[in-house]
Amino acid sequence: MTVRHFPRRLLLSGLCGLLLAVAAGPGRAAAVADGLSWLARAGTAARNVNYTGTYVYSGAGIAESARVTRVHAGGGDAERIESLDGARREIVRRGDEIHYFFLDSKTVRVDRRVSGRSFPDIVPANGAALAAHYSIEAGQTDRVAGRGVQVIRLRARDDDRFSQEIWADLQTGLPLKLRVIDSQGEIVEQIAFTEVSIGERLSPKQALPSRRAGYAGWTVHNAIVSDPAVGGQPLVEPKSLPSGFRRVSQVSRQWPGQDRPVIQSVYSDGLASLSIFVDPDLSKLAGHEGYSQRGALGVYSRSLADRAVITVGQLPAAALRKVAESLSIGAGR
Amino acid sequence: MSDREVDHQLVLRAQRGDKLAFELLVNKYERKLQRLLSRLVRDPAEVEDVTQEAFIKAFRALPTFRGESAFYTWLYRIGINTAKNYLAAQGRKAPTTADIAPEDAEEASGDDLARDTNTPEHEMMSRQVAETVNAAMDALPEELRSAIMLREIEGMSYDEIAAIMNCPIGTVRSRIFRAREAIAEQLRPLLGTHKDRRW
Amino acid sequence: MKDVSALMDGELDPKLARSTIARVEDQDELRAAWATFHVIRDTLQGNAIGPSRFIERFHDRLEQEPVPVAPRWRIPRPGAGALALGGAGVVLMSALIVWMSGAHRDTRRPVDAPVPAAVANRLNGAIAVEYAMGHRQLNPAFVVDDFARSSEVRPPASAQEAAK
Numbered sequence: 299m300t301v302r303h304f305p306r307r308l309l310l311s312g313l314c315g316l317l318l319a320v321a322a323g324p325g326r327a328a329a330v331a332d333g334l335s336w337l338a339r340a341g342t343a344a345r346n347v348n349y350t351g352t353y354v355y356s357g358a359g360i361a362e363s364a365r366v367t368r369v370h371a372g373g374g375d376a377e378r379i380e381s382l383d384g385a386r387r388e389i390v391r392r393g394d395e396i397h398y399f400f401l402d403s404k405t406v407r408v409d410r411r412v413s414g415r416s417f418p419d420i421v422p423a424n425g426a427a428l429a430a431h432y433s434i435e436a437g438q439t440d441r442v443a444g445r446g447v448q449v450i451r452l453r454a455r456d457d458d459r460f461s462q463e464i465w466a467d468l469q470t471g472l473p474l475k476l477r478v479i480d481s482q483g484e485i486v487e488q489i490a491f492t493e494v495s496i497g498e499r500l501s502p503k504q505a506l507p508s509r510r511a512g513y514a515g516w517t518v519h520n521a522i523v524s525d526p527a528v529g530g531q532p533l534v535e536p537k538s539l540p541s542g543f544r545r546v547s548q549v550s551r552q553w554p555g556q557d558r559p560v561i562q563s564v565y566s567d568g569l570a571s572l573s574i575f576v577d578p579d580l581s582k583l584a585g586h587e588g589y590s591q592r593g594a595l596g597v598y599s600r601s602l603a604d605r606a607v608i609t610v611g612q613l614p615a616a617a618l619r620k621v622a623e624s625l626s627i628g629a630g631r
Numbered sequence: 632m633s634d635r636e637v638d639h640q641l642v643l644r645a646q647r648g649d650k651l652a653f654e655l656l657v658n659k660y661e662r663k664l665q666r667l668l669s670r671l672v673r674d675p676a677e678v679e680d681v682t683q684e685a686f687i688k689a690f691r692a693l694p695t696f697r698g699e700s701a702f703y704t705w706l707y708r709i710g711i712n713t714a715k716n717y718l719a720a721q722g723r724k725a726p727t728t729a730d731i732a733p734e735d736a737e738e739a740s741g742d743d744l745a746r747d748t749n750t751p752e753h754e755m756m757s758r759q760v761a762e763t764v765n766a767a768m769d770a771l772p773e774e775l776r777s778a779i780m781l782r783e784i785e786g787m788s789y790d791e792i793a794a795i796m797n798c799p800i801g802t803v804r805s806r807i808f809r810a811r812e813a814i815a816e817q818l819r820p821l822l823g824t825h826k827d828r829r830w
Numbered sequence: 831m832k833d834v835s836a837l838m839d840g841e842l843d844p845k846l847a848r849s850t851i852a853r854v855e856d857q858d859e860l861r862a863a864w865a866t867f868h869v870i871r872d873t874l875q876g877n878a879i880g881p882s883r884f885i886e887r888f889h890d891r892l893e894q895e896p897v898p899v900a901p902r903w904r905i906p907r908p909g910a911g912a913l914a915l916g917g918a919g920v921v922l923m924s925a926l927i928v929w930m931s932g933a934h935r936d937t938r939r940p941v942d943a944p945v946p947a948a949v950a951n952r953l954n955g956a957i958a959v960e961y962a963m964g965h966r967q968l969n970p971a972f973v974v975d976d977f978a979r980s981s982e983v984r985p986p987a988s989a990q991e992a993a994k
Contacts (some may be wrong), residue, residue, distance in 0.1 A: 354754055355971045361758040362971040381970040389968060396967060409967065422878035483670065489969075553960070562964060573965040595962055595972070610965040632847035634840035640851055649893050651855045657888055658865045659838075662872045662879045683888055690895060732862020764873040782839060783874040789841050808835040815866040821883050822866060 322575030332436035336450045337425035340464060344419035346370065347470050350504070351443065351494025352382070353417065357478075357593020359485035368419075369505040376505035390507050399507060402514045410523035411448050412549050413564050414571050417489045418473040421464065422568045431455055431542045431567050432462070440465060442474040442525050443491040452569065457481050458540030458617040460594055478594040480614055487593035487612075524559075525552045533561075534576045534607055538624035540617055542567040553577070558627050565611075572611025572621065589615060598622035638702040646693050653693075657686055660703060664710050671714040685713040763821055767814040778803055779810035834863045838871070 350367040362384070368377040379389040386401040398407040415422075428434060437449030446468040454461045465475035475490035542592060543565045550559040558578040565572050583606045589598045596618040600610045602625055609622040632640065638659075644652035664685060669678045689709045696705055768776055774796070781792045789803045796803065836842050842850060854860040854863040865885070872878065959974055966972040 356754060356970060357971070360761070360971065361754050364970040377968070379968060379970055381973070385974075386971055387973055389970060389973060391968060398973060411967055413965050413967055416966065551964070564965075571965075573961070575961050575964065592962065593971070595966060597962055599961075608961045610961045632837075632840060632842055632844045634838070636844075636849070637837060637840060637847060639900045640848065644851070644855075649855070650895075652851070654885065654889060654892065655851075655854065655861070658861075658885060659868050661884050662869070662877050663890075665879060665884075666877050679882065679884060683884070683891065686888060687891055687895065691894065756882075758880075760880055761873055761878040762871065764870055764878070768874075778950060779874075783871050789836075789839065804836055804841065805832065807839065808832045810869050811835055811863075811870060812831070814870050815863065818866055818869065822869065 329435040329437075331432075333434040333450050334426055334429070336436055336448050336466055337421055337428070337434060337452075337464075340450065340466040340473050341423050341425045341471075342423040343467070343471035344368075344415075344421070344473065345375075345423075347472055347497050348500045349472060349494060349496045350498065351419070351491045351496075352501060353489055353491045353494075355417075355487075355489045355593075358597075360592075363492070366418075366506050367500065369500045369502050371502045376502055378505045378507070380508070388508060390505070392506075397507065399509065402410070402511070404513075405519065406513070406516055407519045407521065409521040409551075410549075412523060412547055412551075412562060413573055414546065414566060417476055418491075420473055420569070422475060424568070428452060428568050431459065431540075432569065437463070439468065443494050445469070445494070445496075446619070447474055447476065454481070457614060458620075459567060459613060460486065462569060474495055478612065487595075497503060499623065515603070521553075522550050523549050534563075534574060534602060534625050535626045535628035536565075536574065536621050536624050537626060538620055539565060540567065540613065540621070543572070546571070547590065555580075570612045572609060572613055572618065573605075574621075574625070575608040576602075577606040577608065578604075580604050581607055589619060591615060600625075603627055635701050639698050642693065642696055642698070642702055645690070646696075646751060653690055656702065663703070664706065667707065668710055668714045671711070671718065677717075681714050681717050682710070684717070685710040688713055759821060760818070763817050764814055767817040770814055771810055775806050775810040775813070778806035779814075782807050791799075831860060831863050834860050835867060838864070838867055 304404055348369050350365075352363055352365050356360055356362075363382045365380045365382060366377065368375060376393075376394055377389075377391045379391075381387040385403075388399040388401065390397045390399070394411040396409045396411055398409065399405075400407070413563060422428070425434075430452055432452035434450065434452050437451050440447050442465045447465040448468055450464045450466055452462045452464070461479040461481075463477040463479065464473045464476075466472065467474050474494060476488065477485050477486040480486050499585045544567075546564050546566050548561065548563045550561050553560050556579055560578075561576045563574045563576075565574070580601055583599055583601055587600050589596060591597070594612040595610065596613060596615050596619075597608065598618050599606065599611050600622060601607070607622070607625055609625070611618055611621075613621070638656065641652045641656050645656070661682065665678055665682045668681050668685070669675070672678050672681050684708070689706050692709065696702070768779075772778075777796065778792060781787045781795060782789075787795070789800050789807075791808075792803045793800045833842060833846065834854060837847055837850045837854070922978050962972045963974060
């Protein structure tokens with residue numbers, strides 16, 4: 299589900315960006331080269347090392363902390379994320395399978411990972427390709443959660459995406475802090491570990507649901523995600539996408555209490571991503587057309603023909619709106 | 632008397648030697664200015680020091696304030712200069728991305744709460760305040776909640792709110808006040824933890 | 831105290847405003863209201879900052895300061911500005927209709943500016959929550975129970991299985 303294979307064209311344009319940056323001067327060139335090699339380290343770290351720690355997400359006036367444990371074993375990986383604030387929620391992911399446990403309401407929701415990566419696994423394997431859309435350079439060293447870190451700056455080359463800053467662990471490369479910054483230099487979202495231990499020998503059990511039994515009386519909802527299975531449904535396509543955004547997946551998912559599936563298409567430039575949901579139940583919108591935002595995440599809902607189309611992504615409001623307004627019903631491919 | 636005129640009234644009193652009037656302005660703008668300066672100065676403890684310094688500088692400069700601009704616009708410039716001088720004295724450079732145009736001064740609201748505060752303690756405390764306010768908002772009767780939201784979030788005048796809510800202006804006035812009182816009641820334990828707090 | 835509330839909203843007539851300011855300076859209770867009401871305003875607008883001794887510290891410093899001497903100046907009268915405001919009022923009204931229908935598009939805020947949490951949380955309703963969770967699947971800040979609860983209750987037959 300993640301972006302592994304970048305089109306050749308994108309790679310080439312990435313290199314052009316790199317050359318431009320190099321032309322800017324030797325000091326800058328060194329920072330760029332450093333930035334790229336740190337990015338590569340950050341990209342592999344999360345996929346290889348075990349870690350357990352507490353991070354705080356903050357954005358748009360809310361802050362929420364969670365405990366995350368990720369274990370790699372037998373060629374696969376598992377991850378458990380427990381919310382520490384508000385209603386008790388536990389997210390357990392094994393490979394692409396996700397279980398949400400809502401402990402207060404005794405509900406389990408089964409889902410599949412479709413929208414790619416999340417903190418601290420945020421950097422794609424081929425980080426250099428990001429250079430086409432972000433100017434990348436190494437910044438200063440710093441400390442996060444008591445560990446030495448290297449700052450990697452990814453400055454958006456256009457206004458269609460946010461800039462990001464990553465604080466990567468000096469020892470392992472694991473991102474320990476992430477900031478999403480808009481074109482005004484405002485931080486729209488931040489996630490940072492407050493304590494973390496990395497590279498420990500962890501048992502896979504530590505990344506499995508904390509509750510092992512006693513689910514009698516629980517409600518289960520299965521999101522039943524299936525691959526395209528679009529069938530005869532016409533596709534909704536954006537006529538305009540920020541440069542570098544490619545479709546990375548398209549799935550059909552079952553929304554609770556609804557017979558007809560919702561189609562979700564995910565687009566990404568390798569770092570930021572957006573989803574376009576096409577929901578056949580237009581009545582759901584019920585006047586909810588328009589834009590709203592939480593942290594870096596914008597949601598733009600509108601109707602298109604007799605469908606509700608919801609565009610969701612970590613993009614600046616104007617860019618997201620442009621995508622949503624360019625949507626049209628295509629013939630399907 | 633408009634918000635801006637209230638500020639000018641307070642400045643006028645401060646200019647006549649009334650320090651309490653100036654403290655009311657500090658009460659009003661301390662968070663806004665701290666948040667602004669935290670874009671230049673990252674460490675929360677330093678931000679507080681620089682903000683204190685900026686207010687003192689503003690107080691000393693009061694005779695030069697003529698009331699042609701809004702008080703906050705004027706304070707904003709003093710704040711930015713204070714932060715830049717502070718960073719220069721430390722041999723640090725102000726981050727250029729944090730440089731925002733003075734026109735933004737009055738727009739500088741509606742950002743996330745924790746983004747400038749690096750320490751978990753600061754985040755925790757800010758979060759507590761935010762959570763308390765949100766919880767108190769949730770507990771409000773609908774007509775009080777709508778009234779205060781229209782005022783504080785949409786920035787509407789009582790006139791406009793009265794038109795929307797279809798009630799007399801006096802009712803709007805009293806609903807907003809009751810909403811504030813109810814939220815303040817919940818906040819008091821959180822804000823009044825200092826024994827020697829003056830108010 | 832009701833007057834303090836109206837004062838900070840710019841909704842008192844000049845005479846009452848002036849006498850209220852004088853009373854706020856004199857009475858501890860009113861000063862507390864002034865301070866706390868502004869904390870509430872800043873928090874709702876997304877500028878929450880935890881409790882601190884900021885004002886106490888400042889008070890101590892200010893006591894050391896000599897009083898500056900100011901020339902007299904006049905408070906600008908609301909003139910053309912007030913007329914312009916009338917126009918802005920109309921814009922606001924139409925913006926509100928959109929707001930009421932559940933969408934949020936604030937005409938006064940730059941497009942890129944984050945929307946205060948209180949707005950985002952309250953106005954989006956279930957719709958944004960559902961889809962935000964569908965997109966940011968592994969960020970607990972976007973994972974909420976409402977979605978599951980609002981859905982049809984299904985028999986818990988496979989619960990044990992799901993938890994394995």
